[in-house]
Amino acid sequence: MLNIAIAGLGTVGAGVVRLLRQNADLIAARAGQQIMVRAVCARDKNKQRDCDVSGIKWVDDAPQLAGLPGIDAVVELIGGADGIARDLAVTALGNGKPLITANKALIAAQGVALAKLAEQNNVPLFFEAAVAGGIPVLKALREGLAANSISAVRGILNGTCNFILTRMREDRVDFATALHEAQQNGYAEADPAADIDGFDAANKLAILAALAFGVEPDFAFVRTEGIRRITPLDLAFADELGCRVKLLGIARMGDTGLEQSVGPALVPMTSPLSQVEGALNAVQLQTSHTGHIMLQGPGAGSDATASAVVADLIDLARGNRAPAFGVPVAQLTKVNPGPAHKSRYYVRLQVMDKPGVGADIMTILRDEGLSMETILQRAQSATESVPVVLTVYEADAEAMRRALDKIARLATVVEKPCLLRIED
Amino acid sequence: MLNIAIAGLGTVGAGVVRLLRQNADLIAARAGQQIMVRAVCARDKNKQRDCDVSGIKWVDDAPQLAGLPGIDAVVELIGGADGIARDLAVTALGNGKPLITANKALIAAQGVALAKLAEQNNVPLFFEAAVAGGIPVLKALREGLAANSISAVRGILNGTCNFILTRMREDRVDFATALHEAQQNGYAEADPAADIDGFDAANKLAILAALAFGVEPDFAFVRTEGIRRITPLDLAFADELGCRVKLLGIARMGDTGLEQSVGPALVPMTSPLSQVEGALNAVQLQTSHTGHIMLQGPGAGSDATASAVVADLIDLARGNRAPAFGVPVAQLTKVNPGPAHKSRYYVRLQVMDKPGVGADIMTILRDEGLSMETILQRAQSATESVPVVLTVYEADAEAMRRALDKIARLATVVEKPCLLRIED
Numbered sequence: 001m002l003n004i005a006i007a008g009l010g011t012v013g014a015g016v017v018r019l020l021r022q023n024a025d026l027i028a029a030r031a032g033q034q035i036m037v038r039a040v041c042a043r044d045k046n047k048q049r050d051c052d053v054s055g056i057k058w059v060d061d062a063p064q065l066a067g068l069p070g071i072d073a074v075v076e077l078i079g080g081a082d083g084i085a086r087d088l089a090v091t092a093l094g095n096g097k098p099l100i101t102a103n104k105a106l107i108a109a110q111g112v113a114l115a116k117l118a119e120q121n122n123v124p125l126f127f128e129a130a131v132a133g134g135i136p137v138l139k140a141l142r143e144g145l146a147a148n149s150i151s152a153v154r155g156i157l158n159g160t161c162n163f164i165l166t167r168m169r170e171d172r173v174d175f176a177t178a179l180h181e182a183q184q185n186g187y188a189e190a191d192p193a194a195d196i197d198g199f200d201a202a203n204k205l206a207i208l209a210a211l212a213f214g215v216e217p218d219f220a221f222v223r224t225e226g227i228r229r230i231t232p233l234d235l236a237f238a239d240e241l242g243c244r245v246k247l248l249g250i251a252r253m254g255d256t257g258l259e260q261s262v263g264p265a266l267v268p269m270t271s272p273l274s275q276v277e278g279a280l281n282a283v284q285l286q287t288s289h290t291g292h293i294m295l296q297g298p299g300a301g302s303d304a305t306a307s308a309v310v311a312d313l314i315d316l317a318r319g320n321r322a323p324a325f326g327v328p329v330a331q332l333t334k335v336n337p338g339p340a341h342k343s344r345y346y347v348r349l350q351v352m353d354k355p356g357v358g359a360d361i362m363t364i365l366r367d368e369g370l371s372m373e374t375i376l377q378r379a380q381s382a383t384e385s386v387p388v389v390l391t392v393y394e395a396d397a398e399a400m401r402r403a404l405d406k407i408a409r410l411a412t413v414v415e416k417p418c419l420l421r422i423e424d
Numbered sequence: 425m426l427n428i429a430i431a432g433l434g435t436v437g438a439g440v441v442r443l444l445r446q447n448a449d450l451i452a453a454r455a456g457q458q459i460m461v462r463a464v465c466a467r468d469k470n471k472q473r474d475c476d477v478s479g480i481k482w483v484d485d486a487p488q489l490a491g492l493p494g495i496d497a498v499v500e501l502i503g504g505a506d507g508i509a510r511d512l513a514v515t516a517l518g519n520g521k522p523l524i525t526a527n528k529a530l531i532a533a534q535g536v537a538l539a540k541l542a543e544q545n546n547v548p549l550f551f552e553a554a555v556a557g558g559i560p561v562l563k564a565l566r567e568g569l570a571a572n573s574i575s576a577v578r579g580i581l582n583g584t585c586n587f588i589l590t591r592m593r594e595d596r597v598d599f600a601t602a603l604h605e606a607q608q609n610g611y612a613e614a615d616p617a618a619d620i621d622g623f624d625a626a627n628k629l630a631i632l633a634a635l636a637f638g639v640e641p642d643f644a645f646v647r648t649e650g651i652r653r654i655t656p657l658d659l660a661f662a663d664e665l666g667c668r669v670k671l672l673g674i675a676r677m678g679d680t681g682l683e684q685s686v687g688p689a690l691v692p693m694t695s696p697l698s699q700v701e702g703a704l705n706a707v708q709l710q711t712s713h714t715g716h717i718m719l720q721g722p723g724a725g726s727d728a729t730a731s732a733v734v735a736d737l738i739d740l741a742r743g744n745r746a747p748a749f750g751v752p753v754a755q756l757t758k759v760n761p762g763p764a765h766k767s768r769y770y771v772r773l774q775v776m777d778k779p780g781v782g783a784d785i786m787t788i789l790r791d792e793g794l795s796m797e798t799i800l801q802r803a804q805s806a807t808e809s810v811p812v813v814l815t816v817y818e819a820d821a822e823a824m825r826r827a828l829d830k831i832a833r834l835a836t837v838v839e840k841p842c843l844l845r846i847e848d
Contacts, residue, residue, distance in 0.1 A: 019571055019713055029638070029751045030570045128568070134714030136568025143567075143744075144552070144560025146454045147443055147734035214453070272720065275699055289443055289731040290558035293721035296696065303713040310571035318746050320567075327453045 002035045002317045005065035007088050008077030009042035009049055012102050012129070015306030016075065017051035027310065031317035035310070039068055050302070066092035073098040073316055075309060081105035093117040093125065100312040102129035102305055108203040108219040111210065112332065115324040125324040126312035131204040132157060132281045134304030135297040136311065141211040141285065142326040148287035150212040152252040154423070157204040157262075159279035159299045160188045160195035161227050161247040165264075166277045169235040169244070175228060187279055187300075197226035198247065198262040205249035208283065209260055210325050213253055214332055217325075221337045222249075225263035229418060234348060237376060237389045238266050241346070241422075244274040248423055257338025265421040266346050273423075340397035344373065344422035347390045347404065350415035353381055357412040361390070364410075368403040370395045385414045391422060426459045426741045429489035431512050432501030433466035433473055436526050436553070439730030440499065441475035451734065455741035459734070463492055474726070490516035497522040497740055499733060505529035517541040517549065524736040526553035526729055532627040532643040535634065536756065539748040549748040550736035555628040556581060556705045558728030559721040560735065565635040565709065566750040572711035574636040576676040578847070581628040581686075583703035583723045584612045584619035585651050585671040589688075590701045593659040593668070599652060611703055611724075621650035622671065622686040629673035632707065633684055634749050637677055638756055641749075645761045646673075649687035653842060658772060661800060661813045662690050665770070665846075668698040672847055681762025689845040690770050697847075764821035768797065768846035771814045771828065774839035777805055781836040785814070788834075792827040794819045809838045815846065 006013055020027065020035055028034045039057040041064070042049075059065055062084045066074050074092035076099060078085040085106050092099045094117060101107065107114070107127045118125035128138050132155065141150070156162050160182055167178040179196065182188035194200045202222040210217035227247050238245050243266035252259045267274040272294050276282040281299025286292055298304040325332055351357050358375075365372055371393040379386045392400065404419050430437055444451065444459055452458045463481040465488070466473075483489055486508045490498050498516035500523060502509040509530050516523045518541060525531065531538070531551045542549035552562050556579070565574070580586050584606055591602040603620065606612035618624045626646040634641035651671050662669045667690035676683045691698040696718055700706040705723025710716055722728040749756055775781050782799075789796055795817040803810045816824065824843070832841050 015713075023571060023573060023712065026573055026638075027571055029755050030566075032747075032752075134569075134711075135717060136564050139563065139568045140560050142454075143739060144563045144735055145558075145731065146738045147447060147451055147731045149447060149450055272696070272699055275696055287558075287731070288447065289439075289727040291722040291728060293559060293719070295717070295719050297717035298715040304715060307569065307571045307711070307713040311568055314570045315567060318744075320742075320744055320746070322742050322744070323456075328456075331453050 001033050002031065002072050002313065003038045003070055004035060004073045004075055004313065005039040005068060005071045006037055006075045006077060007041045007062040007065055008079065009040060009051065009053065010077065011302045012305045012309065013042065013077040014049050014051035015302035016077065016309050017053060019303065019306040019310050027314060031314040033317050035313050035317060038071060039065055041065055062088040063091040066095045066097050071097065073100060073313065076101040076103060079103055079105070081109040086110055089114055090117065093121055093123060096121045096123055098123045098316050099125050100309055100316065101127050102309055104130040104200070104203040104207060108206040108217050111207065111217045111325070112329060116329045118324060119329055124316055124321055126315060128312050129305045129308035131207050132283055133299040133301060134307045135281060135283065135295050135299065136308065137283045137295050138211055140293070140295060141208070142322055145285060145287055145290060145293065146326065148289050150285055150287055152250070152286040153208045153212045153283065154273065155205070155208065155249045155283035156246050156273060156276050156281050157201040157249045157299065158195055158247055159281055160192065162276065163187045163279045164196070165227060165230065165235070165245050165247065168230070168232055169239070172232045174232055175230060196228060198224040201247060201249045201262045205251055205260055205262055209251035209258065210332070212251060212285070213258055214327055215258060215335045216332045218335045221260050221335045223261040223263070227264050230264055233387055234418060234420070237348065240376060241266065241374065241391065243268050243422065245420070246273060252341050254338045254341060257336040259338045259340055261340060263421070265423040267423050342394050342396055344394055344424065345392040345400050346420040346422055347392065348418040349388045349407065349413050350385045351388050352412045352414060353386050354412055360410055360412065361407055364403050364406045365392065368399040370399060370403055425457050426455065426496050426737065427462045427494055428459060428497045428499055428737065429463040429492060429495045430461055430499045430501060431465045431486040431489055432503065433464060433475065433477065434501065435726045436729045436733065437466065437501040438473050438475035439726035440501065440733050441477060443727065443730045443734050451738060455738040457741050459737050459741060462495060463489055465489055486512040487515040490519045490521050495521065497524060497737065500525040500527060503527055503529065505533040510534055513538055514541065517545055517547060520545045520547055522547045522740050523549050524733055524740065525551050526733055528554040528624070528627040528631060532630040532641050535631065535641045535749070536753060540753045542748060543753055548740055548745055550739060552736050553729045553732035555631050556707055557723040557725060558731045559705060559707065559719050559723065560732065561707045561719050562635055564717070564719060565632070566746055569709060569711055569714060569717065570750065572713050574709055574711055576674070576710040577632050577636045577707065578697065579629070579632065579673045579707040580670050580697060580700050580705050581625040581673045581723065582619050582671055583705055584616065586700065587611045587703045588620070589651060589654065589659070589669050589671065592654070592656055593663070596656045598656055599654060620652055622648040625671060625673045625686045629675055629684055629686055633675035633682065634756070636675060636709070637682055638751055639682060639759045640756045642759045645684050645759045647685040647687070651688050654688055657811055658842060661772065664800060665690065665798065665815065667692050667846065669844070670697060676765055678762040678765060681760040683762045683764055685764060687845070689847040691847050695848070766818050766820055768818055768848065769816040769824050770844040770846055771816065772842040773812045773831065773837050774809045775812050776836045776838060777810050778836055784834055784836065785831055788827050788830045789816065792823040794823060794827055
């Protein structure tokens, strides 16, 4: 029997308690032993919850869970990169207790220190639920594709953003309306910043990159941009260009270093990532020997995230002792940050429709060695500004930025241009 | 150091030898030890191969590999459900040597006996490469989604058939031409029967079903149909109906038993499976707590299959001891075969375009309690037969079969009708 303690009884914690009960026989058969929740801890003992914890020992102070006699493993579902979550993790691993967590911020920030502690105490540290919810993508990288070197990871890692972008496209509503809808459907938090500004996806990307490239996860090197500036017009233009707009996390090993970025991008409809809609997540892995592997499924939600937590518990019960980041911590290297890879670009401008504006833009592009591929103009007006979209052939990110700065300063360009990668 | 012996140096065997050398450092770091090929065996020692085995001990008789001193694990890549492959597997496991195999026919036919032998000798038996090549789908079922009960598995499990169907649709070539092209591209064997008649996919489906539903794999209960009878006309009609034709393997747990079938089906373009084209494979898992999970990637090929074999070796080196079928053999149940699930249907008829033919068909459908959804007719002719396609609302498979038999006997129906499931 595997006796566990759970800290945090929010959406995920309650889901784990329920799942362990609902599928108890199946889980015991697969794990080779029963998995029993022996102690729990949450902020408010009297809160109404979606799970029954009667008969389970209640502890008020999370780190205490790690010291309880008879507890074989600790599950941390509190959240946050430090504070109680970190204290509990350190105490548990330091006490020689295996730690399972769904906490992406904790792993992205403290993953190396915790993995080192786990090694020193010879206990597993697993965190499948931290990335892409119920999709077993960390296991695929750490184990299923372990024979491959990875050249790139691309993912739709935030279901809230994908839901918002899908709704904006389908119903041509603006960002604020789609966000409100996401909040009403329970896909977005009351404070949605972590999702819509890309930080949630950036944490996940740093963890994926660590496993894919054998580097220490380092959130600070992820160039992060959210989706607030995307308009229904961008989605309509993208459609015209045969693309969908997705918030993509990209980690790519180049000749000069590792690129890590999160930001909105146009994805051609010929790419399977473009077909991943609504609150779904997907991760595409570019491998040395297995081509492109893609995994998709629900990236969040109580049950899906609980599924990943319990899978880690079953692994633990079966004796899986794979290193947290796929290799021993001493063999992880520091991130050597590389430049953004070359790509095609989408540029939306709001311009006064005057003679010469096109020529000015072309000249700027030419001076930076860039070539225009398409130009789309939706309206004509002698008096008001009109939207114009350009796409640019594969270009160096720096050259594109410089050109954009110059374009933005043209007198005929009346709004801040919107620049998006086209991610083939 | 993990010292291994490899039996079989065909496409996959040569790929494993190459991969272990190409990614040696990476693999050693992830496995926690070096993986070294110490002995090999193949039919013809003097054959020209895509790998260098100089300096590696050569054995003429495969089962001998299992008895060599200093060998920690045996990799079986000979193929075939019995004969030498089986002898080697039994000898290795009986000698207490872990066995890794890519042999779907062996596992589908002898999996239970081998898993029992593995348990008795307390050694792992892994076969990730047997299903969907490089896609780590068995690991996903056995481990990553182990907390879920599974209600259905649907997969594009044969890259040859998917390549042929894709080519037939894209270039409107007939089956024979597309098959020839597949053979020229190395996607189809000189004797393509195992692929195009569905038996290869049926073996894989039986293995998937065993892991998904905790049953003994039983190839005999897989209703199997190939793609020989699919015509370019079917692909054109499917397109008109917003669908793609795929050879689908389906395992679904119903109230009265487990359905297992392999056959061509129409997949609506709204389903992600419809987007899986060319030689790619994909598996969709319908889970209790994680919704629909889909994995896609290359399902065959030297490198991709070798990736799965080496992943199993890394698992072995790391000490992964998960049971071959996810639970101990004693807990596997026998397959209780269930009826085909209800679905919509596509029926293509070749009919003489005479008054009353429509009424005759409708009457037959009505008498079986079936409702027609769509009728498509491509041509009119007073003298020659014309193709007509019907789609039928969700129907019981038996009722549909009975109706089809009656329709086939109508004097105005001049060819054997083509019946395909529409798999929503």
